[in-house]
Amino acid sequence: MRPRSSLVAIFGTSLAAAQPAPPPTPAGQELQALTRVGVIDPKTGNTDTLKVDLALAERALGEERFLEASAMLYLIVESPRYADFADDPTYLNAEYDLVVALAGAGAGAEAMHYVERVLARGVRSPYFEVAHRRAVDIALDTRDYAGTLKRLEAVPVKDPLPIGTLSERSYLRGRGLYDAGNLDQAEIELAQVSRKSRLYSSSVYLRGVLRVRQGRLKDAADAFCEIATTVDQDKFTFYIDDRYFGIKDLAQLGAGRIAHEEGRYDDAYYHYFQIPDDSDRLPEALFEAAWSMYQKAELRTARDLMKDFLKNFPTSPLVPEATLLAGYIELADCKFDEARKHFEALAKDMGALLVAAEFAQGSPSMRRTLMTRALERVGPRGPVAAARPLTTDPEDRVLAMLRLDPRLVRLNDTLAGLRREASLSSYAVTAWRELLLRVAQPEGQVAIAKDAPAGQARGATELASDARRLREDVRRERHALLEAVRAKSVTADEAALRLPELESAEAALRDLETQARGQASAADQKIGGGGDPELRKLIAAELDRAAKLAEQTREVSETFDRAADELAQKELARVRGQLLHVVERSRLGRIDSVIGEKRKLEKEIEQLTNDTWMPPQIGQALRNRLIGEDEEYWPQEEEIWDDEYERFR
Amino acid sequence: MKRTVLLACLALPLVALAQGASDQQPAPTSLDELRKEYERIREALFASRARAAAVGQALYNAKLQIHLKYGTPRFQAVPRATIRLDGAAVFDDTTGAIGTNETVRFDGFVAPGKHKVTVRVDAEAKDDTSFTSTTESTFTIDVPPRRQVVLRATAKDDGDMGYSFPKSQRGTYKLHLDVEVESAELGNAAKK
Secondary structure (H helix, E strand, C coil): CCHHHHHHHHHCHHHHHHCCCCCCCHHHHHHHHHHHCCCCCHHHCCHHHHHHHHHHHHHHHHCCCHHHHHHHHHHHHCCHHHHHHCCCHHHHHHHHHHHHHHHHCCCHHHHHHHHHHHHCCCCCCCCHHHHHHHHHHHHHHHCCHHHHHHHHHHCCCCCCCCHHHHHHHHHHHHHHHHHCCCHHHHHHHHCCCCCCCCCHHHHHHHHHHHHHHCCCHHHHHHHHHHHHCCCCCCCCCCCCCCHHHHHHHHHHHHHHHHHHHCCCHHHHHHHHHCCCCCCCCHHHHHHHHHHHHHHCCCHHHHHHHHHHHHHHCCCCCCHHHHHHHHHHHHHHCCCHHHHHHHHHHHHHHHHHHHHHHHHHHHCHHHHHHHHHHHHHHEECCEECCCCCCCCCCHHHHHHHHCCCCHHHHHHHHHHHHHHHHHHCHHHHHHHHHHHHHHHHCCCCCCCHHHCHHHHHHHHHHHHHHHHHHHHHHHHHHHHHHHHHHHCCCCCHHHHHHHHHHHHHHHHHHHHHHHHHHHHHHHHHHCCCCCCCHHHHHHHHHHHHHHHHHHHHHHHHHHHHHHHHHHHHHHHHHHHHHHHHHHHHHHHHHHHHHHHHHHHHHHHHHHHHHCCCCCCHHHHHHHHCCCCCCCCCCCCHHHHCCCCCCCCCC | CHHHHHHHHHHHHHCCCCCCCCCCCCCCHHHHHHHHHHHHHHHHHHHHHHHHHHHHHHHCCEEEEEEEEECCCCCEEEEEEEEEECCEEEEEECCCHHHHCCCEEEEEEECCEEEEEEEEEEEEECCCCCCEEEEEEEEEEEECCCEEEEEEEEEEECCCHHHHHHHHCCCCCCEEEEEEEEEEECCHHHCC
8 A cells, every 4th residue: 555545544534434435336346346356457557647548538528528538537536546646636637527527428317426526525625616516507407406406415515615506506495496386485595696606697587487476576577677687798797608698588578578567568668679689589579569569559669560570580489479469450550451451361371270280180190290390499599400490381380389398308308318328228238248258358359259149149239239220210211201291292192001011110120129139138148257256247237237228228219209299289289279269369350340440431421421521641630730720731742753763863 | 367478478488498497387297207217227328338438448458449521511411320330339420420520439448359340321412302322331440459440431422413313314322431440559648
């Protein structure tokens, strides 16, 4: 044992007695076993090799090659080779980098283990606060606020926690209480978040939302205005990424909605007007601003806003409601003919959308296509650039109206990550199998061919992997076929012939994969023995675990499709209900416009009978006192001669 | 009525943000349970691969690095690219990454000796995505002990099918995969 280890052993005795050492991780156990059999020489580690190894790992981390980075970092923080350097800054850096690598790959629980290790070093450790922030990010990603907080609080820390750390814990506590419906306590916790915290604007916004839920609109407006009115260059405006601007836009919208609700339409208009042109929220802001102006009887402004909205956002899900509002604006302005035309066009338009929605409701394959496209469009913050842009086709407009449950969106994100992992799962199995052989044969080529069961197992794993790949190809072909039907490049009859073939092919491939995996597992049990028994046992357990995990990934697509389809059915029913409501309102609007037009004609007939009728422009000018009763009115268009501005040069 | 609309309006956009609160109508709890289950499997798979790579790095003394890029990304998109090492996928991408960046696709320690590498690239013409092509090549490489082998593969299609055929009823596919393999002394730093 080298001096530093002895010192650590002597001075660490009391601490170790108070705090039992955590059990070694699987990686730690494996690397210790490799050290025992002489594969890893613990004497070869020094500060120079540590720095070089860390540099290599950080390069992989910088390129987001999380797997390679994690493997290299395991070999630093778990290997007995660097056990004596556990207090070296480079080692601490590696420990934190491992948290980043694992969290980046979505291995949140594993990353939390290393967060705890970093935090246990105390507040004065250079990586304490950043590791804590990473843990909070993991909690926000996984929505496991209470679980993460519990783990963080369980780490004993002697010194007082920094304000930033306390703020982040308060935020997590507040989020957990908010989700549990305990709004009063949530507000108390969220109020503890410091102005200097990166989560300050989020916490203020959340306080605004919970006040709305409690019916405290004035207090809610104060919260939203606090965010909305903070200047971007203010010293307290501390943002990490563009999510800050999203929060700010939401706060403006929230303040606008409260002002609208309280009848302060000019204030509402002001807040909506603050939403920048590049914001995802601009369509909502335009629509709601037009609504406020309509309520305030500023019909000209409302009409202009509606025109802008319908011209710039023809694929927005708000178009049906906006067209309805456009009709009501004309109606309020006594332009009955225009209003009637709006309502008639809307009824016709809604008919096509209703047909599309009802068709999708009755067709499972169409529902699946719709949901797939809807999920493709949703990125972490708004529609993704790669998704096919929406058109004004009825199917696309129904698609735009689908509100995706955020839990389904998160599930879909997780599934995408899982699919990526699953596609590489066969390599994990193959790698552990080869390592098992290597334990028996430490030198030279690992020759699977020489070991008959290993060769069989590899062949079966390869077959299972091919079957899975083909199954995914079949799923893709089915999706492409349904898209072709939608685009009318393939007839529904042709698709009806092909679809059952694809379904049966998928079922056959699933059976083949099951058989192949069974054969691989059976062959793995017969792989020849040899080498260190404990190491062999560890690796055999890993091989077994990897094979079981690969098996578990097979059915996830099916379970996801079932969950998505259930939600698609509910959502399509909601969209259909909404469309029917719009149709109903447009009918009423049309009746109002006809009655209004009739009433207007009746009044004109009455005026003609009484000899008090005058042209509308003159009537308007008289009402506005622009001309006197003894004056003669010259219509404006006659004052501008046709050739006045033509060829004037 | 107006208040209900307000509450719904306020709550909906919030959930779109990473830190946003979830104020939707209660969804089936199975969605959350399903997500937790997926996350557990995903994490366990990743951790297993990472540990296998770490143990492999300690046990093996030969390293393999595979690069793959697509040479004509301006004309074709790559919906899927796969690299298999001895039959098992080590890189599987559906985001078109090989056409947009030149990051290393596989970097790890392997058993010294002969290995079978398979590269498969699915491409589709950008002018007309119904013109698709798949090229799959399998070849053997040797990774000697205490050496690092760098394999650089470039897939490309110099044809003009997607652009030319719809216009003139004539077109070509010129699919090919070029592979360059180079071996170098394994740096001491990369080994324990």
